[in-house]
Amino acid sequence: MSLDLILMGPPGAGKGTQAARIASQRGLAHIATGDMLRAAVRDGTPLGREAKAIMARGDLVPDDLIIAMFRERLSAPDTEQGVLLDGFPRTSAQAEALDGMLDGLRRQIASVIVFEIDLEELVRRLSGRRVCRAAEHVYHLESRPPKVEGICDEDGSELYQRDDDREDVVRARYEKQWVSAAAPVLDYYSGRGLVQRIDASRPRDEVAGEVDGLINGLDAHA
Numbered sequence: 001m002s003l004d005l006i007l008m009g010p011p012g013a014g015k016g017t018q019a020a021r022i023a024s025q026r027g028l029a030h031i032a033t034g035d036m037l038r039a040a041v042r043d044g045t046p047l048g049r050e051a052k053a054i055m056a057r058g059d060l061v062p063d064d065l066i067i068a069m070f071r072e073r074l075s076a077p078d079t080e081q082g083v084l085l086d087g088f089p090r091t092s093a094q095a096e097a098l099d100g101m102l103d104g105l106r107r108q109i110a111s112v113i114v115f116e117i118d119l120e121e122l123v124r125r126l127s128g129r130r131v132c133r134a135a136e137h138v139y140h141l142e143s144r145p146p147k148v149e150g151i152c153d154e155d156g157s158e159l160y161q162r163d164d165d166r167e168d169v170v171r172a173r174y175e176k177q178w179v180s181a182a183a184p185v186l187d188y189y190s191g192r193g194l195v196q197r198i199d200a201s202r203p204r205d206e207v208a209g210e211v212d213g214l215i216n217g218l219d220a221h222a
């Protein structure tokens with residue numbers, strides 16, 4: 001049986017940090033729509049050319065483009081054991097499209113884990129975030145520095161600061177994408193009793209322990 005999970009939360013809440021770890025430990029496919037879009041921008045694909053300016057402003061990329069990109073990703077064989085969704089769905093249209101795709105596979109979302117954290121902590125985290133060019137491995141200048149400054153420990157590629165991690169864009173992303181756009185998605189899943197909330201402002205290991213506890217609880221009830 002597959003295990004299909006969603007991690008939701010504002011920008012910089014730590015979804016990607018936890019998702020990478022959980023997916024590798026549990027053999028789930030980690031699907032991060034932000035990472036996929038940045039790869040499309042880097043590769044100069046038609047999707048990347050359309051998304052580039054939208055992302056730099058902190059806006060959402062249109063639903064039809066995201067849903068088509070996600071649909072293709074979900075058809076890959078590595079998703080059969082389950083998926084860990086990081087950054088998708090972000091609108092009601094995306095949530096409904098996801099349900100339709102999973103229905104077709106006779107699967108359903110097991111839980112939506114929501115990372116709760118306040119805006120000032122997000123600004124602190126994102127101003128210090130650095131990611132690697134090759135594979136989006138995530139660092140923080142103070143709380144998780146690389147061994148060699150500016151170089152990824154895992155693959156040796158250069159670390160850079162995302163354009164949308166500037167403070168003004170972080171605040172815009174928080175307002176537009178979390179306060180406004182996410183509310184109906186949370187209602188959609190709350191109505192089905194799927195939402196579980198965690199305090200994401202704590203250190204990484206404590207957040208990891210709580211998320212693992214929630215997922216283990218799902219396994220026990222499966």
Ligand code: AP5
Nearest residue numbers: 011012013014015016017033034061087125129140203204
């Ligand atoms: P995306 O890349 O998904 O950005 P996001 O959701 O804003 O999330 P982030 O990657 O910024 O943060 P995170 O929660 O993963 O935090 P992280 O683990 O890195 O999307 C980018 C853009 O693409 C969007 O703005 C939009 O334009 C577009 N897009 C993407 N999906 C879309 C969709 N479905 N529909 C439409 N448009 C879409 O951690 C942050 C930092 O904090 C790191 O430095 C990390 O080391 C540190 N940290 C993590 N955990 C802790 C901790 N517990 N304590 C201290 N520091 C920590």
